Amino acid sequence: MAGARAVEEILERGGRDQYTITMFGEEPYGNYNRIMLSNVLSGAEDEDGIFLNSLPWYATNGIDLRAGVRVERIDRFAKVVLDSDGNELRYDKLVIATGSRPFIPPIDNMHHPRRGYHQGVFTFRTIDDTRGMIRYARDHERAVVIGGGLLGLEAARGLQRHGVEVTLVHAAGHLMNAQLDAQGGAILKASVERLGITVELAARTVAVEGTDRVRGVRFADGRVIGCDMVVVAAGIRPNTTLAEVSGLTVERGIVVDDQLRCLDEPDIYAVGECVQHRGETYGLVAPLWEQARVLADHVTGRDPHAAYHGSRTATKLKVAGVDVAAMGITTPAPGDEFVVFAEPSRGVYKSVIIRGDRLVGATLLGDVAKVGYLMQAFDQGLPLPQERVRLLFDLGGPSAEVSAAELAPEAQVCNCNGVSKATLVKTVETTKTLSGVMERTRAGKGCGSCKALVKQIVDWAAGGAAEEDPSANWYVPGVPLSKPDLIAAIRERDLRSVSAVFDALAGGEEDAKSKMGLVSLLRMLWGDDYVDERGARFINDRxxxxxxxxxxxxxVPQMKGGVTTPEQLRRIADVADKYAVPMVKLTGGQRIDLLGIRKEDLPKVWADLDMPSGYAYGKSMRTVKTCVGSDYCRFGVGDSTALGIAIETRFQGLESPGKMKLAVTGCPRNCAEAYVKDLGVVAIDGGRWEIYVGGAAGAHIRKGDLLATVDTPDEVMRLTGRFLQYYREHANWLERTYAFVPRLGIERLRALIVEDCDGIGAGLDERMEAAVAAYRDPWKEGQDPTVPGQFRTALPLVPLPRVPVR
Amino acid sequence: MHRLGPVTDIPVGEGRAYAVGGEQVAVFRLRGGAVRAVSAICPHAGGPIADGLIDAKVVICPLHQHVYDLATGCSSTGQPPLRVYEARVDDDGTLLLTT
Structure with a gap:
């Protein structure tokens, strides 16, 4: 499977033009999905259904398939392989994907020295094994399956479907001991026994009884269990014979580096279950797919720096009719948080292990509704809910944590753009990447709060085959670089305009969707030396x-800290009258909004207002909300109004990857809602100030994390500048602080910004100072338009949906 | 054939709206100097297409980010198509449009 997948990935990267591909396969078939063999055994699936690539597929793709031919040896020096037909074939690049073979524990009388395996003894690895078991089970009555892991359970359940009485024999103390803890194993045992399978634990099989035919198995304690067939499913071992005889480095598996190259062999790769990477071998499918991609990137030269760093494995499957999901460690270490729920009568068991507020292990049995969320949390190290029980159960209404599987098809997933689960599932038939599905359906493109759920549904609908989105970590979709790499390239090649970036880094290919993000980045990097191209800006910024x-x-005119004067109010009222402004409204950020202004009137409106811009449009620092503070309020312990005005004055208009909404509140009663701002400052008793970052109260609700408690407003200003600059430089495009702060972790941010552990503080201060100094009120442009027709109407002229005048 | 005035009325990389023979047309001037013309009103919710961001191939409506191909008018985000007009610049730099 891994070999064929690697070839598919190579073909996808145009490998056919670079290489003539020959594939050897010991089995006389094309490749098939071994995972599905248990379905074939149980009769749930036909053999035909599990083939991945049919024989014509190989022909169509110009692959010379040598099915039924085994490679005997590799001559690394002559660069040839020698096959079982006695032929030699030269190679430039060789990929070994010999997979694994069944592990056979030492059991007497299983092998006859001359006749091979006893005729009633089977392993469970190939189609031929499966066919043999089915044939034999039809006219025999009692089977023993040795091995209480995944494969053994599947074999037991499958055989049972053929009317055989099955005993499952396991040497360890509980079933699936690699994935489950003892309590989970005990509950699984009860579920399996309910299905009519007898389970023997801590039973080491030492011999097969019977000479002409199998009559039973004998345990180390002398007990004998009668049976007439034996299936050995005691695990797998990497199949390294070929590598060993060819002189490659083999430990537990074939040792490979991060490019999947065999040690010291520039032209020999290995992939799949036969491989040992950084000391790990993998028997699950997801890591093999990752390896195949890296290998293909590297072999074809598509990405010579592609590297495999190992996989965090998580499994979700139905074992013998029981849902099981497991990830990470199974047993807590001292100091770990261990949350367990067990309901043996229903066969339900759930446990999670948390270390340092990160999920490091989870086991779900019988009820795996939460698996999607847990896998994400495990894989990406997401922040966990304070109430740990939410890791195990959904409390209250549907949220992003509801599992994709249990959501009704008609359920609306994206509440901004009205996209149902069924629509998403249907779209997955045509495109299997998250961004592709989002692009086609608009799901997750509104407020973005459903993105996690959309991702889960895409993953679920693609049956785990959701394709990795190469652009997922690019700063903008049209330039294939992450933010740090993009910044480095822009500096190194002195790129000062959006078109220069497209020319130098995207092959001259402009991308409309990328322009806004690039404008923001370039303005941050170059300040006054940025070469402005108006067409690259979003209309709001034009x-x-x-x-x-x-x-x-x-x-929205600037109204620092939400403080205004009668004189300002009169002017605003006059403007509203003069231009027949249809609606005058207070904003959430304590300002006054004049709505319904025609584009061509904007310069005149600004001139008449004679107030600076309040930035209620761009991805920039918006406003600083304040409460009354100590001057008038009888509770206020700090002058929040003055500090808020100072902060807004200093950081006004700064462009950033996402909006920045701030607040300063004069006491912990929090009238200015500072706990839920991108940066919020709270005055506390004793003249001190707390600084919270990463809060939100929009589509996402999050209380900010406490960054620092400081003694003076000056320190608030300094740390605010540092945090905002660090966010500007390091956040992804459109990544608000409520995502950025948890991604980095507040401890890390505190170390960087407050304690200055990496010595970057002075640089941040300096760059922020330069940005502040470069500030100019954009509304001044009204008097002197920068491009022809800047304020010409684009609104023609046919009646449009009218917003009602109130 | 309509003469819409000097092409320099439209800054490079931007669009402007024109009323031509009773129709609303958004004309864009691409970076390479070519011009493209499509109907000026987004079929989705009436957005002003001329205010949209463009590249060599598409325009994005500023209201809900629906994407339209500038050459064919077709939407890649599931909306009805925009009408496409033939536009060119003559030797004097005058913008010409056929409705």
């Missing part, structure tokens, strides 16, 4: 106002 549903704009 005309410094926020476009509305009818194509008019909203105008």
């Amino acid at each position: 005309v410094h106002a926020n476009i509305q549903r009818d194509g008019t704009f909203s105008v």
Whole structure:
């Protein structure tokens, strides 16, 4: 499977033009999905259904398939392989994917020295094994399956379907001991026994009884269990024979480096279950897919730096009719949090192991509804809910944590764009990447709060075959670089405009979707030396106002800290009258919004207002909300108004990867809602100030993390500048602080920003100072448009949906 | 054939809206100098297409980010197509449009 997958990946990268491909396979078939053999055994699936690539597929793709031919030896020096037909074949690059073979524990009388395996003894690895077992089970009555792991359980259940009475014999103290803890194993045992399978634990089989035919198995304690067939499913071992005889380095498996190259062999690769990478061997399918991709990237030269770093394995499967999911470690170490729920009568068991607030292990049995969320949390190290019970159960209404599988097809997943689960599932038939599905359906493109659920559904609908999205870690979709790499390339090649970036780094291919993110990045990096191209800006940033549903704009003048004067209010009122502004409204950020302004009126409106922009449009620092503070409030312990105005004055208009909404509140009563801001400052008794970061109260709700408690407003200003600059430099495009802060972890941020552990503080301060100094009020542009027709109407002229005048 | 005025009325990389023979047309000037013209109103919710971001191939409506091919008018985000007009620049730099 891994070999064929590697070849598919190579073909996908245009490998056919680079290589003539020959594949050797010991079995006389094309390749098939071994995982499905248990379904063939149980009769749930036909043999035909499990073939991955039919024989014509090899022909169509120009692959010379040598089915039924075994490679005997590799001559690494002559670069040839010698096969069982006595032929030699030269290679430039060789990929070994010999997989694994069944592990056979030492058991007497299983092998006859001359006749091979006893005729009633089977392993469970190939189609031929499966056919043999089915044939034999038909006219025999009692089977013993040796091995209480995944494969043994599947074999037991499959055989039972053929009317055989099955005893499952396991040497360890509980079933599936590699994946489950003892309690989970005990509950699984009860579930399996309910199916009518007898289970013998801690039973080491030492001999097969019977001479002409199998009559039973004998345990180390002398007991004998009668039976007439034996299936050995005691695990697998990497199949390394070929590698060994050919002189490659083999420990438990064939030793490979991060490019899947065999040790000291530039032209020999190995992939799949036969491989040992960084001391690990893998028997699950997901890691093999990852290996195949890296190998193909490397062999074809598509990405010479592609590297495999090992996999965190998580499994979810149905074993013998019981849902099982397991990931990470099975037993807690001292100091770990261990949360367990057991309901033996229903066969349900759930446990999670948490270390340092990260999920390091989980076991689910009988009820795997939470597996999607847990796998994500395990894989990506997501922050965990304070109430740990939420890891095991859904409490309350559906949330992003509801498992994709249990959601009804008609359930609306994206509440912004009205996309149902069924629509997503249907789209997965045409595109298997998350971004592809999102692009086609618009799901997750609104507020973004359903993105995690959309991802789960895509993964689920693709049956684990969701394709990795190469652009997932690019800063913008049209330039194939992550943010750090992109910044480095821009600096190194002195790229000062959006078109220069496309020319130098994207092969001259412009991408409309990438422009806004690039403008933001370039303005941050170059300040005044950025070469402005108006067409690269989003309309809001071209005309410094926020476009509305009818194509008019909203105008929000700056009102620092939410403090205004009668004089300002009179001017705003006059403007509203003069331009017949249809709606005047207070914003959530304590300002006054004039809605329904026509584009062509914007310069005149700004001139008449004679107030600076309040930035209620761009991806930039928006506003600093404040409460009344100590001057008037009888509870206030700090002058939040003055500090809020100072912060807004200093950081006004700074562009950033996402909006930055701030607040300063004068006491922990939190009237200015500082706990749920990108950066919120709270005055506490004793003249001190707490700084919270990463809060949100929009589509996502999150209380900020405490970054620091400081003594003076000056320190608040300094740390605020540092945090905002660090966020500007390191966050992904459109990544708000509520995602950025948990991604890095508050401890790390505190170390970097407050304690300055890496010595980057002075640099951050300096770059922030330069950005602040470069500030200019964009509304001044009204008097002197930068491009022809900057404020010409684009709104023509046919009646559009009208926003009602109130 | 309609003469819409000097092509320099449209900054490179941007679009402007014109009313041509009773129709609303958004004309874009691409980086390479070519011009493209499509109907000016997004069929999805009436968005002003001329205010959209463009590249050599597509325009994105500024309201809900629906994407349209500038050459064919077809939407890649599931909306009805925009109408496409033939536009060119003559030797004097005048923008010409056929409705």
